Amino acid sequence: MALDQELDPAVAPGHPSPATTPTATPAIHLTGLTKSYGAVRAVDGIDLRIDVGELVAVLGPNGAGKSTMNELITGLVQPDSGRVAVFGRTPRQAVEAGLVGAMLQAGALLHEATVGELLRLMHGLHSHPLPVGTVIETAGLGDFLRTRTDKLSGGQAQRLRFGLAIMADPQLLILDEPTVGMDVEVRHEFWNSMRRFAEGGRTVLFATHYLEEADQIADRIVVINSGTVVADGTGAQIKSGVLGRTISMAADGVDAELLSRLPAVSDVEQRAGRILIRSRDSDATLRGLVGDFPAAYDIEVNAVGLEEAFLELTTRR
Numbered sequence: 001m002a003l004d005q006e007l008d009p010a011v012a013p014g015h016p017s018p019a020t021t022p023t024a025t026p027a028i029h030l031t032g033l034t035k036s037y038g039a040v041r042a043v044d045g046i047d048l049r050i051d052v053g054e055l056v057a058v059l060g061p062n063g064a065g066k067s068t069m070n071e072l073i074t075g076l077v078q079p080d081s082g083r084v085a086v087f088g089r090t091p092r093q094a095v096e097a098g099l100v101g102a103m104l105q106a107g108a109l110l111h112e113a114t115v116g117e118l119l120r121l122m123h124g125l126h127s128h129p130l131p132v133g134t135v136i137e138t139a140g141l142g143d144f145l146r147t148r149t150d151k152l153s154g155g156q157a158q159r160l161r162f163g164l165a166i167m168a169d170p171q172l173l174i175l176d177e178p179t180v181g182m183d184v185e186v187r188h189e190f191w192n193s194m195r196r197f198a199e200g201g202r203t204v205l206f207a208t209h210y211l212e213e214a215d216q217i218a219d220r221i222v223v224i225n226s227g228t229v230v231a232d233g234t235g236a237q238i239k240s241g242v243l244g245r246t247i248s249m250a251a252d253g254v255d256a257e258l259l260s261r262l263p264a265v266s267d268v269e270q271r272a273g274r275i276l277i278r279s280r281d282s283d284a285t286l287r288g289l290v291g292d293f294p295a296a297y298d299i300e301v302n303a304v305g306l307e308e309a310f311l312e313l314t315t316r317r
C-alpha cells in the first residue's frame with residue numbers, strides 16, 4: 001500500500017464540515033487496487049471514484065470481494081498493489097482525522113457493558129464526537145440502553161454498531177451488510193436513520209446482498225464479481241445496460257421469425273399468447289417494429305428486473 005501517499009493539498013487538516021469539503025477531491029479513490037489471500041484474488045484490479053455526498057451500494061455475491069474492498073478503504077488491510085485515497089489522504093490519515101466511520105461485518109461489541117455504558121465509553125475516545133443523545137436518537141437505541149451488549153438481538157446489535165460508526169461524526173460512512181439480522185420494519189427504520197445522517201453532504205458506501213435495497217436506497221450501484229467491478233451506474237442503467245428491455249405484443253398478426261431481424265434484437269420468444277422481444281436498444285427495435293410490422297398491436301416495453309441483471313452480471317465469469 002502506498003503509505004507514502006501525499007496529502008492532497010486541497011484538503012485542510014482537521015475535520016472539514018460538508019460545506020467546506022472540496023468536491024474536487026473524491027471521498028474515495030481506488031486505483032488499480034489488488035489484494036490476494038494465497039491463490040485467491042479477493043480484489044483483482046479495482047478502479048473506483050466516489051464523490052463527496054454520493055450514496056453508493058456495493059452489490060455482489062458471496063466472496064465477490066466487497067468486505068476486502070471495505071477493509072482496504074478503512075486501512076484494516078493493506079493492498080498488494082494499487083492506491084487507496086480517502087478525501088485525498090491515506091486510509092490511516094483519514095481514520096485518524098475522524099473522517100471515516102465504519103460498520104464492518106460482525107464487529108465485536110464489548111461484553112459485560114450495557115449499550116448506554118458502551119456509548120459513553122466510546123464517546124470519550126473521540127475528539128469531536130456527536131452528542132450521545134444524537135447518536136441514540138439517530139440509531140434508534142433509546143429502548144435498550146440498559147441492555148447488556150451480549151443480550152441484544154441481531155438487529156439491535158446492528159443498530160448499536162451503526163451508532164458507534166456515526167459517533168465520531170464522520171464524513172464517510174462504510175457499512176458492510178448493515179441490515180443483516182434485521183426484520184423488514186427495523187430495516188426500513190435503519191435506512192431512514194442512515195438517510196438522515198447522510199443529509200448535508202456526507203458520503204455513504206454500503207455493501208449488500210439485497211438487490212431491492214440497493215435499488216431503493218442508493219443513488220449508484222457498483223456491482224462486484226470475482227474482485228472486479230462488472231457494472232457501475234444507477235439501478236435503471238444497470239438493468240438496461242445488461243439485458244436491455246423487453247418489448248412484448250399480441251402474438252397474432254406478426255411473424256415471430258421475422259422479428260429477430262429487427263435492429264438490436266437479442267432474442268424472440270412466444271409465451272402465453274404474446275411475443276417477447278429482448279432488445280439491447282428498445283428505441284431502435286421499436287422504430288423498426290412500428291415501421292415494418294404495422295399489424296403489431298398491444299405493444300408494451302418493460303425494463304428487466306434488477307435480479308435478472310444481477311444474475312447475468314455475476315454468472316458471466
Ligand SMILES: Nc1ncnc2c1ncn2[C@@H]1O[C@H](COP(=O)(O)OP(=O)(O)OP(=O)(O)O)[C@@H](O)[C@H]1O
Nearest residue numbers: 037040041042060061062063064065066067068069
Ligand atoms: N482474511 C482472509 N483470509 C483468507 N481468505 C480471505 C480472507 N478474507 C477474504 N478472503 C477470501 O477472499 C475472497 C473475497 O472475500 P470477501 O469477504 O471480500 O467477499 P464478500 O464479497 O465480502 O463476501 P460475503 O458477501 O460472503 O461477505 C473470498 O474468496 C474469501 O474467502
